[in-house]
Ligand SMILES: *[C@@H]1O[C@H](CO)[C@@H](O)[C@H](O)[C@H]1NC(C)=O
Ligand SMILES: *[C@@H]1O[C@H](CO)[C@@H](O)[C@H](O)[C@H]1NC(C)=O
Ligand SMILES: *[C@@H]1O[C@H](CO)[C@@H](O)[C@H](O)[C@H]1NC(C)=O
Ligand SMILES: *[C@@H]1O[C@H](CO)[C@@H](O)[C@H](O)[C@H]1NC(C)=O
């Protein structure tokens with residue numbers, strides 16, 4: 001995010017106690033494994049491994065005495081042939097089907113296709129930076145489970161053209177869908193006082209995007225929910241400072257929101273993270289984040305949100321939160337003029353972090369009527385597009 005945010009982040013970070021930074025790649029992979037992931041190593045032998053951008057599968061029938069072919073277990077007759085409504089491309093790191101990288105499959109998608117292209121991605125961590133341009137609409141990334149399939153890269157704000165371009169995956173097209181896959185940024189976790197170390201896992205800048213059963217792994221600025229209407233269901237989202245940020249209009253249902261900010265000793269009045277930094281800049285913008293039936297936990301001492309821009313709009317409803325939430329709950333970006341224009345609401349939440357007694361004065365305790373517009377997919381005009389999926 002911009003300079004102003006960096007400054008505030010730096011101020012927050014200064015009060016952090018210093019911690020040993022474990023190489024984030026190893027810690028993410030460890031965490032990934034703890035979640036049940038099977039990490040498939042690269043096959044270094046030439047057998048079954050192809051660097052071609054795409055080709056036909058190299059399957060062969062096993063017979064006695066043949067060396068084991070790594071593609072033998074590959075689903076037979078896959079990918080299926082095109083239908084009137086879908087085309088399926090297959091990505092496998094070990095070269096068992098059409099493509100070995102996700103980007104090469106995206107590149108092969110017809111421009112402005114009205115058909116849906118399902119990019120089926122086999123288990124494994126794909127180390128590549130992936131860009132889905134505006135012309136490649138109607139793409140589905142189908143993984144094998146968010147603890148089995150991941151796309152990972154390690155750009156930071158410094159190593160790319162600023163935070164907005166640091167995403168391991170960047171989606172600029174409309175009608176993008178992802179299922180059962182993770183997006184990771186494995187750049188070094190920012191240390192207290194670091195500048196330019198923000199590292200986005202995915203940027204979603206197209207309209208009508210859907211994420212089912214997906215994982216988002218990073219530290220500062222994990223999920224750049226940039227613009228458009230988006231739906232997240234059953235997702236796992238991890239980060240520290242502003243880990244869901246942007247100016248999209250999004251509904252998050254049944255998601256796990258996990259803070260990985262450093263633990264803060266009881267009694268210390270230190271804040272070292274925020275779940276959201278929503279970027280609504282004027283009253284004419286129809287954007288906002290709604291969290292419904294989510295679980296919020298992890299480590300650190302954090303805010304539910306802070307007002308990146310003056311009309312920031314976020315609602316937490318029917319969500320359970322642990323005691324990592326600071327009693328004031330929210331932050332106006334240290335700019336009291338924003339108190340009149342931000343919209344921060346909570347509705348029927350539970351858990352130690354949901355106690356609203358000491359909340360900042362501008363926080364709204366929503367009643368049933370006020371909460372209603374945020375509680376289902378009507379919030380993102382889902383009746384116009386979501387039921388198609
Ligand atoms: C698909 O297209 C073909 C040729 O245009 C047509 O004959 C067939 O009925 C279509 N199938 C479906 C399921 O729409
Ligand atoms: C993918 O592989 C299948 C099966 O071999 C083949 O029919 C199809 O043409 C391939 N698609 C591309 C885009 O290479
Ligand atoms: C899509 O359009 C781009 C730029 O116009 C072109 O370079 C590319 O070859 C096209 N891709 C396909 C698969 O048609
Ligand atoms: C990303 O990882 C590669 C390989 O470890 C390393 O050479 C590169 O410097 C890293 N980039 C950043 C921005 O950390």
Ligand SMILES: *[C@@H]1O[C@H](CO)[C@@H](O)[C@H](O)[C@H]1NC(C)=O
Pocket residue numbers: 161162164165
């Ligand atoms: C770099 O970032 C600036 C500011 O965000 C943007 O205007 C510009 O288009 C970006 N350049 C490229 C090559 O992406």
Ligand SMILES: *[C@@H]1O[C@H](CO)[C@@H](O)[C@H](O)[C@H]1NC(C)=O
Pocket residue numbers: 113114115116137138174175
């Ligand atoms: C494909 O994308 C276009 C433009 O985003 C959209 O209008 C259309 O409904 C999409 N089609 C399918 C099959 O999802």
Ligand SMILES: *[C@@H]1O[C@H](CO)[C@@H](O)[C@H](O)[C@H]1NC(C)=O
Pocket residue numbers: 144145179180212213
């Ligand atoms: C995701 O994977 C789980 C188990 O692997 C499966 O039950 C579920 O149907 C999959 N969902 C999607 C949307 O692919």
Ligand SMILES: *[C@@H]1O[C@H](CO)[C@@H](O)[C@H](O)[C@H]1NC(C)=O
Pocket residue numbers: 158194195196197
């Ligand atoms: C980012 O770049 C700035 C300016 O070059 C530098 O001062 C800073 O240390 C860099 N940050 C990181 C995390 O490398």
Ligand SMILES: *[C@@H]1O[C@H](CO)[C@@H](O)[C@H](O)[C@H]1NC(C)=O
Pocket residue numbers: 348368
């Ligand atoms: C929210 O809480 C109020 C008061 O406790 C209750 O009347 C209402 O039914 C609850 N709404 C939902 C959707 O659980």
Ligand SMILES: *[C@@H]1O[C@H](CO)[C@@H](O)[C@H](O)[C@H]1NC(C)=O
Pocket residue numbers: 355356357358
């Ligand atoms: C909520 O917090 C206030 C102030 O700390 C405390 O007095 C009250 O007991 C808490 N309520 C619950 C239900 O824990």
Ligand SMILES: *[C@@H]1O[C@H](CO)[C@@H](O)[C@H](O)[C@H]1NC(C)=O
Pocket residue numbers: 367368369370
């Ligand atoms: C909810 O709050 C609004 C705004 O304060 C008020 O107009 C409305 O009567 C309330 N509705 C209920 C059901 O309490």
Ligand SMILES: *[C@@H]1O[C@H](CO)[C@@H](O)[C@H](O)[C@H]1NC(C)=O
Pocket residue numbers: 372373376377378
């Ligand atoms: C969502 O709630 C609204 C009330 O705000 C209701 O009119 C609408 O039918 C509901 N939509 C769905 C898809 O359940």
